[in-house]
Amino acid sequence: MTTPILYSLRQCPYAMRARLGILHAQQVVELRDIDMNNKPQEMLSISPKGTVPVLELNKGSIIDESIEIMVWALTQSDPSNLLYSHDQNQLPMMLELIENNDITFVGALQKYRAASRYHDDNETECRDMCCEWLREIEQRLSQHAYIMGKTPSLVDYAILPFIRQFSRVDKKWYAQAPFPYLRGWLVNHYNDPTFSKAMVGYPKWSINSDPVLFG
Template sequence: MSPAILYSLQHCPYAMRARLGLLLAEQTVLLRAVSLKDKPPELLTSSPKGTVPVLVVDNTTVIDESLEIMLWALHQNDPHGLLHSDDHDALVDMLSVIHSADHVFKSALESYKAAKRYHRDDKLSQRQACEHFLQPLEQNLEQGFLFGARESLVDYALLPFIRQFSRVERQWFRQAPYPRLQQWLHGHLQSRRYAQAMQPYPLWLEQRRDYLFGAQAAK
C-alpha cells in the first residue's frame, strides 16, 4: 500500500494543523507543496474547492478538512493518547472547544489582523474579542495543558491559530497577562516536532517530486 498524498501550504494554519496531526500519529505521507496562485490540476481533481490541506488515501478517499485529517491520523495511531480514548466524553468536549476556535476565535482573529494591517480604530476591540476565547485557555493551563492535566488534540489543533494571534502585535503579546499561554506557545514553537512540521519543500509543480513526510522521513 502506497502512502497517502498530502497537498500542503507551508504557512497555512490549517495545513500546519494537518501536518502536526500526521507527525503526532507517526504516519508517513507523500507531501506535495503547492501555491494557491498556481494550483495543480491533481489537487483540483481530488478536491474541487482548491484549498489545502487535502489528504488522498489509497487514491480513493479524499479528506479535505484539517481537523478531519488529524482525526483520521490519530485513529490510525495515537501513541501520545491525544484523543483521551479512556474517557468516553472527552473527544466530544474537545471537538466543541475546537469548533469554537474555528468559528468564533478565527473570525475574531481575522478582524483583529485586518484592523492592525489597515490601521483601523477598532484594533483594541477586535483584540479584546479574541481575548474572550484566550482567557479560559489561560486558566485551563493551570492544570498543564489547554484541555486539562493531559496533552490532547486541543493543544495541537489550536496551536497554529494562537501562534497567529501572538504575531499580530508581538510586543503587546510578550507583556500581555497570559504567562501560561506564552510559555505553552514558546515550548511548542521551540520543539523538534514543530520544526519538522514547518520544514519547507519545493513546490510540487516545479519538480513533480513527492517528498516523504512523517515517521519514515524522520528516520
C-alpha cells in the same frame, strides 16, 4: 496501498494542523506543498474547493478538512494518546472546543489581523474580541500544563497555529498581555522538535517533482 498524498502549504494554519496530526501519529505521507496562485489540477480534480489541506488516501477517497485529517491520522496510531482514549467523553468535548475556536476565535483573529495590517481604529476592539475567547484557554492552562489536562491533546495542536498567529500580530502587546500561562504553553510548543519539523519548508510541488515523504 499507495502512500497517502497530502496537499499542503507551510504557512496555512489549517495545513499546519494536518502536518502536526500526521507527525504525532507517526504516519507517512507524500507531501506536496503547493503554490496557491497556481493550484495543481491534480488537487482540484479531487477537491474542487481548492483549499489546503487535502489528504488523498486512495483514488476516490479524500479528506479535505483539517480536523478530520488529524483525527484520521490519530485513529491509525496515537502513541502520545492525544485523543485521550482513557476517557470516551473527552473527544466530543475536544471537538466542541475546536469548533468554538474555528468559529469564534478565528473569526475575531481575522478581523484583528486585518485591522492591524491596515491600521484601522478598531484594532483594539478586535483584539479584545480575541481575548474574550483566550481567557477560557488561559484559565484552563492555569490549572494544568495543557488545555485538556496534564498531557497534550488534540486540542493543543489544533489551536496552536492560530494562537501562533495571534501572538505575532502585535508582539510588544502580546509580551505583556494578561496571558502568562498561554505564553508559556506557546513557548513549550516552539521548543518541541515536532513543531520545528512541521514548519520545515519544501519546494513547491509540480508534476515533475520528486516525491517528498513526510511523517
